[in-house]
Amino acid sequence: MSNYFYVSPEQLIKDRAEFAQKGIARGRSIVAAIYDVGIVLVAENQSASLNKISEIYDRIVFAGVGKYNEFDRLREAGIRWADSTGFTYSREDVDVRALANYYAQHLGDMFTEGPKPLEVEIIVAQLGGSVRPTKLYRVAYEGTIADEPHFAVVGGDADSIRDRLAAVEQEVHDLPTTLRNAVAALSGPERTIEVSDLEVAILEDRGTRRTFVRLTDAQTAELLGV
Amino acid sequence: MGLPLFSASEDPGPSFVRFAEVSGLLPAAPQVRDAPHATTVVALRYAEGVVMVGDRQATAGYIASRDVRKIEAADHNTGIAISGSAARGMEFIRLAQLSFEHYQKMTDADLTLEGKANYLSPIIQRNNLTSPLVVVPLLAGWDTTRHEGRIFEYDGAGGCYERHDFAAIGSGTPFAESALRLGFRTDLTREDALDLAALAIYEAGDNDPSTGGPDFVRGIFPMMVVLDEAGFTELPTEEVRGRYEAINRRRTEGQGVAGGSLR
Numbered sequence: 119m120s121n122y123f124y125v126s127p128e129q130l131i132k133d134r135a136e137f138a139q140k141g142i143a144r145g146r147s148i149v150a151a152i153y154d155v156g157i158v159l160v161a162e163n164q165s166a167s168l169n170k171i172s173e174i175y176d177r178i179v180f181a182g183v184g185k186y187n188e189f190d191r192l193r194e195a196g197i198r199w200a201d202s203t204g205f206t207y208s209r210e211d212v213d214v215r216a217l218a219n220y221y222a223q224h225l226g227d228m229f230t231e232g233p234k235p236l237e238v239e240i241i242v243a244q245l246g247g248s249v250r251p252t253k254l255y256r257v258a259y260e261g262t263i264a265d266e267p268h269f270a271v272v273g274g275d276a277d278s279i280r281d282r283l284a285a286v287e288q289e290v291h292d293l294p295t296t297l298r299n300a301v302a303a304l305s306g307p308e309r310t311i312e313v314s315d316l317e318v319a320i321l322e323d324r325g326t327r328r329t330f331v332r333l334t335d336a337q338t339a340e341l342l343g344v
Numbered sequence: 345m346g347l348p349l350f351s352a353s354e355d356p357g358p359s360f361v362r363f364a365e366v367s368g369l370l371p372a373a374p375q376v377r378d379a380p381h382a383t384t385v386v387a388l389r390y391a392e393g394v395v396m397v398g399d400r401q402a403t404a405g406y407i408a409s410r411d412v413r414k415i416e417a418a419d420h421n422t423g424i425a426i427s428g429s430a431a432r433g434m435e436f437i438r439l440a441q442l443s444f445e446h447y448q449k450m451t452d453a454d455l456t457l458e459g460k461a462n463y464l465s466p467i468i469q470r471n472n473l474t475s476p477l478v479v480v481p482l483l484a485g486w487d488t489t490r491h492e493g494r495i496f497e498y499d500g501a502g503g504c505y506e507r508h509d510f511a512a513i514g515s516g517t518p519f520a521e522s523a524l525r526l527g528f529r530t531d532l533t534r535e536d537a538l539d540l541a542a543l544a545i546y547e548a549g550d551n552d553p554s555t556g557g558p559d560f561v562r563g564i565f566p567m568m569v570v571l572d573e574a575g576f577t578e579l580p581t582e583e584v585r586g587r588y589e590a591i592n593r594r595r596t597e598g599q600g601v602a603g604g605s606l607r
Contacts, residue, residue: 173449197449205442328445 141237183273226261516548
């Protein structure tokens with residue numbers, strides 16, 4: 119005979135939240151920041167092939183921390199959603215807010231109804247253009263969605279990174295400055311991160327439809343001035 | 345169930361097979377209307393790439409449009425041209441463009457040129473074997489691993505064949521291909537290839553009622569595209585105009601006769 123113990127909803131939510139937070143805190147962080155003519159995303163990532171930052175659509179980027187297989191599935195689902203929406207309507211009808219909402223709903227469902235909450239936190243960002251504004255959203259493991267006006271931090275020790283970044287990013291800068299600030303905030307006062315351990319991508323208008331570009335180590339080093 | 349009687353237009357006549365189809369004993373064969381192949385597009389290899397040239401006319405019994413783009417970049421290194429149903433052709437291009445981009449975003453890697461060519465086969469097959477609105481495309485591109493231009497043509501059932509010299513699609517094919525067959529050499533330069541491909545479309549426009557030639561009145565000229573190491577490049581209208589003015593001048597001087605040479 120099996121025993122069923124009463125667990126209060128408060129306790130259940132707390133346990134699940136703790137479980138997810140633990141998983142996310144183990145991973146390394148990602149910073150996304152808006153600069154004068156684009157959006158830059160910086161991740162600490164030792165792997166050169168398992169990406170944390172990816173292109174979703176012409177002007178939309180995705181970044182995820184936590185369990186790789188879980189955020190990678192979310193990334194794929196986002197690409198499928200964006201490509202099918204653009205195919206059905208038009209490329210201009212693909213909007214990051216709708217995507218962020220879908221992610222929030224899915225993460226919320228998995229948190230309350232799934233076998234276990236997803237141990238991920240994600241950033242989705244959109245480069246503004248003639249049709250849509252620049253937007254930066256952070257979606258947490260339980261489906262909380264935050265609209266970030268200037269920069270977003272997820273994973274690892276997000277709070278202290280956010281504090282460090284807030285101290286220097288009081289206004290919008292150019293790309294080299296923003297990148298330097300982001301990397302300094304990521305590494306903190308005690309250590310430096312090698313350029314080879316950084317994954318950097320930007321969204322910027324270059325006269326082409328697709329705005330996503332991965333920066334090579336050489337390009338990153340040049341922008342950082344190291 | 346009454347007697348098997350038919351109206352005059354549906355009467356199967358003495359054919360039992362037709363009767364079986366009409367009465368539902370056999371599945372009806374799709375009604376293949378005479379789908380208009382209102383196009384001529386050619387692709388031609390040269391030493392450092394491929395050129396594609398295509399006319400601009402859409403025909404539906406009359407001239408439906410004079411400035412259709414039948415060649416599009418499927419991605420940075422690949423061009424797709426269409427012949428057959430305009431509606432299905434446009435959808436096909438959209439689907440191909442999206443498929444290649446989708447693959448690249450999902451896997452963070454480019455499809456190979458051959459991978460792209462093969463991927464299109466079942467799409468063509470599915471369309472053409474289930475619909476009378478047939479599409480026959482042509483794929484050309486710069487192969488980034490082999491460092492050469494390559495051409496893939498398709499038959500109506502989706503069969504994919506690589507061509508090492510040139511290929512033509514659409515209703516003007518016999519005329520365009522004749523010009524290409526006579527003028528092709530294995531050591532063509534980019535300029536030679538552009539001249540020959542432009543002439544092939546001129547010939548098709550001159551002979552095939554469903555292919556448009558250069559339109560000096562409206563300033564609409566065939567599309568000319570180069571695919572080489574730099575990727576997909578469409579020539580500016582002024583350059584295309586210059587080439588067709590030269591051909592036109594020579595033909596006018598010859599009083600409409602090519603005169604035994606490819607000019």
